[in-house]
Amino acid sequence: LAKTTQPISMDSYEGQEVNITCSHNNIATNDYITWYQQFPSQGPRFIIQGYKTKVTNEVASLFIPADRKSSTLSLPRVSLSDTAVYYCLVAGNDYKLSFGAGTTVTVRA
Protein backbone atom coordinates (compact mmCIF):
# COMPACT_ATOMS: atom_id res chain seq x y z
CA LEU A 1 0.00 0.00 0.00
CA ALA A 2 1.37 3.39 -0.98
CA LYS A 3 2.31 5.64 1.92
CA THR A 4 0.93 9.15 2.01
CA THR A 5 2.21 12.31 3.65
CA GLN A 6 -0.03 15.25 4.47
CA PRO A 7 0.18 18.20 6.88
CA ILE A 8 -0.81 17.46 10.45
CA SER A 9 -3.04 20.51 10.79
CA MET A 10 -4.36 23.57 8.98
CA ASP A 11 -6.28 26.59 10.22
CA SER A 12 -8.71 28.62 8.16
CA TYR A 13 -11.57 31.08 8.45
CA GLU A 14 -15.15 30.83 7.30
CA GLY A 15 -15.59 31.59 3.63
CA GLN A 16 -11.99 30.86 2.68
CA GLU A 17 -10.75 28.13 0.37
CA VAL A 18 -8.75 25.36 1.99
CA ASN A 19 -6.23 23.38 -0.01
CA ILE A 20 -4.64 20.24 1.45
CA THR A 21 -1.77 18.66 -0.45
CA CYS A 22 -0.93 15.00 -0.08
CA SER A 23 2.28 13.35 -1.27
CA HIS A 24 2.24 9.75 -2.50
CA ASN A 25 5.52 9.18 -4.30
CA ASN A 26 5.12 5.40 -4.55
CA ILE A 27 1.65 5.34 -6.03
CA ALA A 28 1.05 2.30 -8.24
CA THR A 29 -0.45 2.32 -11.70
CA ASN A 30 -3.76 0.87 -10.55
CA ASP A 31 -4.09 2.99 -7.41
CA TYR A 32 -6.78 5.60 -7.04
CA ILE A 33 -6.60 8.63 -4.76
CA THR A 34 -9.43 9.00 -2.30
CA TRP A 35 -10.16 11.57 0.36
CA TYR A 36 -12.28 10.98 3.44
CA GLN A 37 -13.60 13.34 6.10
CA GLN A 38 -14.05 12.29 9.71
CA PHE A 39 -15.77 14.02 12.60
CA PRO A 40 -15.06 12.96 16.20
CA SER A 41 -16.57 9.59 17.15
CA GLN A 42 -17.96 9.03 13.66
CA GLY A 43 -16.87 6.84 10.78
CA PRO A 44 -14.97 8.38 7.86
CA ARG A 45 -17.13 9.83 5.11
CA PHE A 46 -16.16 9.69 1.44
CA ILE A 47 -15.48 13.11 -0.08
CA ILE A 48 -13.95 12.59 -3.51
CA GLN A 49 -11.92 10.17 -5.56
CA GLY A 50 -9.79 10.49 -8.67
CA TYR A 51 -7.17 8.85 -10.85
CA LYS A 52 -5.66 11.78 -12.77
CA THR A 53 -6.24 15.41 -13.75
CA LYS A 54 -9.14 17.14 -12.00
CA VAL A 55 -12.29 15.85 -10.40
CA THR A 56 -15.02 18.07 -8.99
CA ASN A 57 -18.20 17.27 -7.09
CA GLU A 58 -20.65 19.29 -5.04
CA VAL A 59 -18.37 19.55 -2.01
CA ALA A 60 -14.76 19.54 -3.22
CA SER A 61 -12.27 19.43 -6.07
CA LEU A 62 -9.32 17.11 -6.43
CA PHE A 63 -6.30 18.11 -8.47
CA ILE A 64 -3.85 15.41 -9.57
CA PRO A 65 -0.75 16.28 -11.62
CA ALA A 66 0.40 14.13 -14.51
CA ASP A 67 3.00 12.23 -12.46
CA ARG A 68 0.34 11.41 -9.82
CA LYS A 69 2.93 11.68 -7.02
CA SER A 70 0.79 14.20 -5.19
CA SER A 71 -2.77 15.44 -5.04
CA THR A 72 -4.54 18.48 -3.66
CA LEU A 73 -7.97 18.52 -2.08
CA SER A 74 -9.67 21.88 -2.42
CA LEU A 75 -12.58 22.84 -0.17
CA PRO A 76 -14.23 26.03 -1.42
CA ARG A 77 -15.71 28.54 1.00
CA VAL A 78 -15.40 26.49 4.18
CA SER A 79 -17.78 26.83 7.10
CA LEU A 80 -17.46 25.96 10.77
CA SER A 81 -19.00 22.55 10.05
CA ASP A 82 -16.05 21.66 7.84
CA THR A 83 -13.85 21.40 10.93
CA ALA A 84 -12.75 17.76 10.80
CA VAL A 85 -9.89 15.40 10.06
CA TYR A 86 -9.23 14.83 6.36
CA TYR A 87 -7.50 11.67 5.17
CA CYS A 88 -5.75 11.13 1.87
CA LEU A 89 -5.50 7.51 0.76
CA VAL A 90 -4.18 5.69 -2.25
CA ALA A 91 -5.35 2.17 -2.93
CA GLY A 92 -6.15 -0.27 -5.65
CA ASN A 93 -9.51 -1.86 -6.11
CA ASP A 94 -9.21 -4.16 -3.10
CA TYR A 95 -10.44 -1.63 -0.51
CA LYS A 96 -7.75 -2.52 2.04
CA LEU A 97 -7.30 1.08 2.95
CA SER A 98 -4.27 2.41 4.79
CA PHE A 99 -5.04 5.58 6.70
CA GLY A 100 -2.33 7.93 7.91
CA ALA A 101 -2.80 10.42 10.71
CA GLY A 102 -4.76 12.79 8.49
CA THR A 103 -4.93 16.58 8.47
CA THR A 104 -6.93 18.30 11.18
CA VAL A 105 -8.63 21.30 9.61
CA THR A 106 -9.93 23.90 12.02
CA VAL A 107 -12.27 26.56 10.65
CA ARG A 108 -12.70 29.67 12.75
CA ALA A 109 -15.41 32.32 12.61
Place this chain on the structure above:
Amino acid sequence: ETGVTQSPTHLIKTRGQQVTLRCSSQSGHNTVSWYQQALGQGPQFIFQYYREEENGRGNFPPRFSGLQFPNYSSELNVNALELDDSALYLCASSVLTGVQETQYFGPGTRLLVL
Protein backbone atom coordinates in the same frame (compact mmCIF):
# COMPACT_ATOMS: atom_id res chain seq x y z
CA GLU B 1 -26.42 8.23 6.16
CA THR B 2 -24.28 5.47 4.68
CA GLY B 3 -26.71 2.61 5.24
CA VAL B 4 -24.12 0.83 7.39
CA THR B 5 -25.01 0.26 11.02
CA GLN B 6 -22.98 -1.06 13.93
CA SER B 7 -23.86 -2.36 17.37
CA PRO B 8 -23.39 -1.73 20.15
CA THR B 9 -22.38 1.93 20.04
CA HIS B 10 -20.33 1.66 23.23
CA LEU B 11 -18.98 -1.27 25.20
CA ILE B 12 -16.89 -1.74 28.34
CA LYS B 13 -14.98 -4.98 28.94
CA THR B 14 -12.23 -6.14 31.24
CA ARG B 15 -8.86 -7.51 30.26
CA GLY B 16 -8.98 -11.17 29.21
CA GLN B 17 -12.63 -11.12 28.19
CA GLN B 18 -14.00 -11.75 24.73
CA VAL B 19 -16.12 -9.35 22.67
CA THR B 20 -18.29 -9.55 19.55
CA LEU B 21 -19.04 -6.46 17.52
CA ARG B 22 -21.66 -6.42 14.79
CA CYS B 23 -22.09 -4.65 11.50
CA SER B 24 -24.94 -4.52 9.03
CA SER B 25 -23.85 -3.59 5.53
CA GLN B 26 -25.74 -2.01 2.67
CA SER B 27 -27.87 -4.49 0.77
CA GLY B 28 -25.93 -5.91 -2.15
CA HIS B 29 -22.50 -5.08 -0.77
CA ASN B 30 -20.45 -8.25 -0.94
CA THR B 31 -17.38 -6.93 0.85
CA VAL B 32 -16.93 -5.80 4.44
CA SER B 33 -13.75 -4.48 5.98
CA TRP B 34 -13.00 -3.86 9.64
CA TYR B 35 -10.75 -1.15 11.02
CA GLN B 36 -9.41 -0.25 14.45
CA GLN B 37 -8.95 3.42 15.27
CA ALA B 38 -7.06 4.34 18.42
CA LEU B 39 -7.55 7.78 19.86
CA GLY B 40 -5.84 10.46 17.77
CA GLN B 41 -4.83 8.07 15.00
CA GLY B 42 -6.17 7.07 11.62
CA PRO B 43 -8.08 3.82 11.15
CA GLN B 44 -5.93 0.70 10.78
CA PHE B 45 -7.07 -2.15 8.52
CA ILE B 46 -7.82 -5.36 10.45
CA PHE B 47 -9.24 -7.66 7.77
CA GLN B 48 -11.66 -7.89 4.90
CA TYR B 49 -14.35 -10.43 4.05
CA TYR B 50 -15.61 -11.08 0.54
CA ARG B 51 -18.54 -13.42 0.01
CA GLU B 52 -18.12 -14.87 3.52
CA GLU B 53 -14.41 -15.66 3.12
CA GLU B 54 -11.49 -13.73 4.61
CA ASN B 55 -9.88 -11.77 1.80
CA GLY B 56 -6.86 -10.17 3.39
CA ARG B 57 -5.63 -9.26 6.84
CA GLY B 58 -3.65 -6.40 8.26
CA ASN B 59 -1.06 -6.59 11.03
CA PHE B 60 -3.39 -7.95 13.71
CA PRO B 61 -2.99 -11.20 15.73
CA PRO B 62 -5.23 -14.25 15.27
CA ARG B 63 -7.26 -13.36 18.37
CA PHE B 64 -8.99 -10.90 16.04
CA SER B 65 -11.37 -12.92 13.90
CA GLY B 66 -14.46 -12.30 11.87
CA LEU B 67 -17.48 -13.70 10.16
CA GLN B 68 -19.59 -12.50 7.25
CA PHE B 69 -23.12 -13.76 6.72
CA PRO B 70 -25.27 -14.04 3.58
CA ASN B 71 -27.67 -11.39 4.88
CA TYR B 72 -24.99 -8.64 4.58
CA SER B 73 -24.21 -8.68 8.31
CA SER B 74 -20.82 -9.40 9.80
CA GLU B 75 -19.05 -9.79 13.14
CA LEU B 76 -15.70 -8.91 14.58
CA ASN B 77 -14.60 -11.11 17.46
CA VAL B 78 -11.72 -10.29 19.75
CA ASN B 79 -10.50 -12.85 22.29
CA ALA B 80 -8.30 -12.32 25.34
CA LEU B 81 -8.84 -8.57 25.36
CA GLU B 82 -5.88 -6.35 26.17
CA LEU B 83 -5.87 -2.76 27.37
CA ASP B 84 -4.49 -1.62 23.99
CA ASP B 85 -7.59 -3.00 22.27
CA SER B 86 -9.45 0.05 23.54
CA ALA B 87 -10.42 1.89 20.36
CA LEU B 88 -13.17 2.80 17.92
CA TYR B 89 -13.94 -0.18 15.69
CA LEU B 90 -15.27 0.64 12.26
CA CYS B 91 -16.76 -1.52 9.58
CA ALA B 92 -16.98 -0.48 5.95
CA SER B 93 -18.92 -2.11 3.16
CA SER B 94 -18.50 -1.99 -0.59
CA VAL B 95 -19.03 -3.95 -3.75
CA LEU B 96 -15.88 -5.68 -5.00
CA THR B 97 -16.26 -5.58 -8.76
CA GLY B 98 -12.71 -5.06 -9.92
CA VAL B 99 -13.41 -1.40 -10.50
CA GLN B 100 -12.58 1.21 -7.90
CA GLU B 101 -15.63 2.08 -5.85
CA THR B 102 -16.37 3.77 -2.58
CA GLN B 103 -16.33 2.21 0.86
CA TYR B 104 -19.15 3.18 3.17
CA PHE B 105 -18.26 3.35 6.83
CA GLY B 106 -20.52 2.75 9.79
CA PRO B 107 -20.53 4.99 12.87
CA GLY B 108 -18.29 2.64 14.82
CA THR B 109 -18.33 0.86 18.17
CA ARG B 110 -16.33 2.44 20.97
CA LEU B 111 -14.67 -0.32 23.03
CA LEU B 112 -13.07 0.38 26.38
CA VAL B 113 -11.00 -2.36 28.00
CA LEU B 114 -10.32 -1.95 31.72
